[in-house]
Amino acid sequence: MAATRRPGRNHLFIPGPTNIPDRVLRAMHVPSEDHRSPDFPALVKPLFQDAKMVFGSEAGTIIFYPSSGTGIWESALANTLCRGDKVLTARYGQFSHLWVDMAQRLGLDVIVQDEAWGTGADPEKIGQALRADTEHKIKAVMVVHNETATGVTSDIGAVRKAIDAAGHPALLFVDGISSIGSLPFEMDAWKVDCAIAGSQKGFMLPAGLGVLCASAKAIKASEGTAGGNDRLGHVYFAWSDQLKQNPTGYFPYTPPLPLLYGLREALECIKEEGLQNVYHRHHVLAEATRQAVAAWGLKTCAKEPKWNSDTVTAILAPEGVDAAKIIKHAYDRYNLSLGAGLSQVAGKVFRIGHLGDLNELSLLGAIAGAEMAMIDCGVHVTPGSGVAAASSYLREHPLTRG
Amino acid sequence: MAATRRPGRNHLFIPGPTNIPDRVLRAMHVPSEDHRSPDFPALVKPLFQDAKMVFGSEAGTIIFYPSSGTGIWESALANTLCRGDKVLTARYGQFSHLWVDMAQRLGLDVIVQDEAWGTGADPEKIGQALRADTEHKIKAVMVVHNETATGVTSDIGAVRKAIDAAGHPALLFVDGISSIGSLPFEMDAWKVDCAIAGSQKGFMLPAGLGVLCASAKAIKASEGTAGGNDRLGHVYFAWSDQLKQNPTGYFPYTPPLPLLYGLREALECIKEEGLQNVYHRHHVLAEATRQAVAAWGLKTCAKEPKWNSDTVTAILAPEGVDAAKIIKHAYDRYNLSLGAGLSQVAGKVFRIGHLGDLNELSLLGAIAGAEMAMIDCGVHVTPGSGVAAASSYLREHPLTRG
């Protein structure tokens, strides 16, 4: 869009939207179609089944919405909770903060456990809060699996254990927007009740299709009549309309056709690579990135290795250097799109997203670019050091598991 | 998707999604992009301006949502009304019915004026109801401009006159999903407060982008604090988040990039053809369709010429013939997608959508196909009669105004 043409590709290393495989873009290039035709369910029905695989679920129910991830978040809350219901959540970054904000605006009574940015959900504290709630007033526990703002992954399995240990019946809601399809996710094993994903991250699609996986318990909650007119009244995001039509292969309103075709192809990509290989690849590329950060002598926002996210690395700029300047320069000079620091860490971090459809040399190009941008902005970094460290690691660790 | 390949194109004559120009499909074939980049507003900002043109508005404010039209309907209600608020509406088809249903499910107090299917909103009756509402409890009048189910267009200008004549301050909400971009629409002249459109009709795009145009009065209503916790709590569809970010050329959450690029190209198409020519073309193609219907000796669902819709014609199958059978046969045998009859008129009508990117010969192919399907299904129609009538009309009436 710039006035003069920039040669070559943009190097997109934000934590989403992610790079879309060419074959997925091709699959989306389709004319309009009658979404009520007898042939339509042949496209739609397998999507519900195949998408579940990505959530690590066999028992769950998939619901798609023409929406961004924010809408799906709201759908999870609005279908299962009533105004004034108590929910428990932890906050440790911009996206966990936004979920708190949404819940409050919807009229829920939100118990917030604030954690240091750079750490994640504390299963111990969650367990405590639940045990203290002897009357079971807490209706849901909400956790952001991967906090995109800080590059921190929380341990959902441990949260589940804490809930079970407390013997508490609360629903477990997980924001998996920047994790599902990229990091191991075990909907069924972790007994997640609502898992939330967007098309533009691990699904390697443009934004525009929200994907939710709901447990039987969540769906049961959505059918409850107890709420009466205290229900959070929603129609577009009401599951009931979807659940009535989806089993026949149709939708209650016109679906975004290109995204359905794209999803079919993206799921095929995931199946061809193998979901475990996809996870492994994300881990290897993330670790290579962290090797580069270490070689630069810098620190990640994630305070301990256990918090490391395999989809995005937030890098702390050295004292006195404006991370926003590095980001702007990387874009202006090297056509490299990095993620900005948000809110508390604005100007302090820049983020490298390494999720979606990516391989070693693309990442090394980005690492080289980040390095160059830093040097140009006055950060003392040895030229080539990041690439040397990352590439040495990558030479030893193939993207595909033996 | 059929097991064996069907040669040639599908002939899509449902009242939306509509045919997408090749250049718009091309424009949508784009890699991912950072929606926070400095270049992004250069794409986004003109869209707000150009989309207003299609609504016939200079004073309004455009809001886009990744959503189908249903979501935008809800957004209009949720941002401006409070639970229990009284609204007045007329019902004369499946889509006006669904709007009533939504309003009720959201907890509004809906006054429904039922009109015969095949007719539309009665300005007279609306005026009466408003005059009777001396306390101004009615907060909004909701009208479906073009009832897609029956092929009926209501006179919004007349409704506005009735409201003004009653001296009533109610907001005027118009569902223009199957009219905006195809039929003359005068947001400012008619003082519409919320006009609702979807990407998959007159905008000639895939579904997935809801478009709303709000008047200053509607936006003011959305800011009111009076509602308190009686507000219809919504976050995703909250205008406030959009209104904060849009003026800078950004969105509160990841936008569906292909649809934005597609919208830019579609608006360019409309500008190149000329909006008045677009309206004229829709009228000519619709009238040609009606000439064919008359030549077949059949009747439209629209009870009087004044109700005729220029975007879709609902045709009554002769007594004793199942319209659904005609539709199925047209699809199976001739790869022609016609619109089905819904609800009250299921099995009684089939619909020819003639909106979107279309010209004479495509329409004549569809008319020929409808005729063939009818004959195959036992309807007594003279072969070629529909095409003869429609083509004679089309020869006399160019698509472009002199």
Place this chain on the structure above:
Amino acid sequence: MAATRRPGRNHLFIPGPTNIPDRVLRAMHVPSEDHRSPDFPALVKPLFQDAKMVFGSEAGTIIFYPSSGTGIWESALANTLCRGDKVLTARYGQFSHLWVDMAQRLGLDVIVQDEAWGTGADPEKIGQALRADTEHKIKAVMVVHNETATGVTSDIGAVRKAIDAAGHPALLFVDGISSIGSLPFEMDAWKVDCAIAGSQKGFMLPAGLGVLCASAKAIKASEGTAGGNDRLGHVYFAWSDQLKQNPTGYFPYTPPLPLLYGLREALECIKEEGLQNVYHRHHVLAEATRQAVAAWGLKTCAKEPKWNSDTVTAILAPEGVDAAKIIKHAYDRYNLSLGAGLSQVAGKVFRIGHLGDLNELSLLGAIAGAEMAMIDCGVHVTPGSGVAAASSYLREHPLTRG
């Protein structure tokens, strides 16, 4: 490209380039690739095998050139003949004329049997000429299978019988550019030595890929050393370079990648529909077109039914009417592209191409358009008569064989 946008699609009814299936266009949308990579043969090798199917050959050898059909014609002559060689051919239209012209320009000694335009090759006369050639100086018989200019198909099987009956060893060269992939073609059964096709007709691709199928006898002829420096010297079109590399799945020079991917998809389309169904469909659509012509009270250029082409119908405009005017008007007013009359029949005929990816309603749209254009230009035709006749025929004759 027009200054103002024309709504809807162009209706393309020239005898090639033909309409390209959307899925083939999609398949061609590919990034560059190393045509020397280890993976490349996996794309290329099956193309040689599958393309043979379309020629009705198992014994032949396929050669592809980045070229239009004209280049492939030349390749056939240049690889097998020497300057001054005698060849026998029949001329009955613009394309058979152009082949004569090429042969003469290449320095061949061409015996031309002129036939009336509207008829085709006369096996009887060909047999006579061969029997008279007792010294076997005639090295090749060249026949245009389907004369695109007049809509005439010659009987290649009968030509083969005539050659055999004469006991003559001449090579048989067939221009199948507007027949192969659309009309039954039996390379092996007819013992054709060089069959020539272009990508832009029955293969449903853009122009740019010439396809040749050569018999063992033709390849043997190409290897002969007798020619010495009388050989028609060519390098680009030399088969030897191709025959050396093709078996390994590579090409002697950079291939047009999109066309290879497109070809793969187009061959898949043909296989899915079934080649016999493809032929049947072309026959049905052609016959429907001829029914329309008869209903209009007009005549085809083909003088007898046995000459009728199932890929293109050339229609004689009534005395006193300029066919070129009809064509221009059809394009300007109805966005219908018809084929022009060429050379001897310029201004006398207009042509409807009905080959490639097509179905009933598209054809009926074109028939309606041709009818409207004729009426507008003063031809006395009953409105709807063509569509009535064609559609009645089509209702009785499904595109797919029982």
Place this chain on the structure above:
Amino acid sequence: MAATRRPGRNHLFIPGPTNIPDRVLRAMHVPSEDHRSPDFPALVKPLFQDAKMVFGSEAGTIIFYPSSGTGIWESALANTLCRGDKVLTARYGQFSHLWVDMAQRLGLDVIVQDEAWGTGADPEKIGQALRADTEHKIKAVMVVHNETATGVTSDIGAVRKAIDAAGHPALLFVDGISSIGSLPFEMDAWKVDCAIAGSQKGFMLPAGLGVLCASAKAIKASEGTAGGNDRLGHVYFAWSDQLKQNPTGYFPYTPPLPLLYGLREALECIKEEGLQNVYHRHHVLAEATRQAVAAWGLKTCAKEPKWNSDTVTAILAPEGVDAAKIIKHAYDRYNLSLGAGLSQVAGKVFRIGHLGDLNELSLLGAIAGAEMAMIDCGVHVTPGSGVAAASSYLREHPLTRG
């Protein structure tokens, strides 16, 4: 095409086909069109004009062929020379060798000046040969501008000076396949008579469109009748057919439509970036590559800096290391496509193509990949050294000239 999906993009660093800008791929995604329509010349005519700019010519005439570059080579010879004509050329790599081979196969009498691979044309020696040819039997001097096999650029301006100094009337033919559009090319200033380009290099398109620019002198030579039947007989590649039709905006046979649309967009890209910026960018990226080579302690095939090509660098593998193994490993393990050594230098060099649509970070990814592949194959290279050197250079040298 691999059995299991490879994540991310292929990194294409062969010296063509080159990376195609997304917008060019998009522009090529077009339905079929009548290449005889009244609107067609509006597409075609500007292409002739704009393509000339890329050749550095105002006086020349552009001719397009559906063909690879090899065909255009042949077209240059076949249209201007007669069998037995003497031509002078220098050979210093696989592509200059192939041109010799072609000229000989076409029956020309070729005087070959063999130069060491890694050097280029010697203007001095060319001048000598011409001065010695007092009878002006030499009809043409043929020079490969950029020898793709060795990464060597010859000085065409100096060759012209040598010809002029010798006062010799020979035509000057230049193979600019891997230079035109990437390296400064001055058709008019250098008085080149035939300059030859292919679509898949500097034009950033798929292969399939050959582009030739001919001087008035060359065209005059093509019209000569002196040749009589000693003319190299060609029809497809005859300029005369093109020259008759092109001025009206049409072609003598069906053109490859997608490539024409692609060319229009690619020329637009070049204009937007600025041709001088394009040249500068190629120089900067090439120099960065050479910095990496030096940092690795390796040598290029080009024997002196003056021979350095700015479109491709051929790198000599250290003694005892099989360059083919490095190339195969780079592809198999890192999805990096490098160019192989051909003929004399097979197994001795690997090549990095750095022409076409490219920027810094893509190149650095490839340099990192080449480095990793070398280390994996036992070459002693310091990890990160190539990227360090190249990136330090690139930081100092922006792609766009001040």
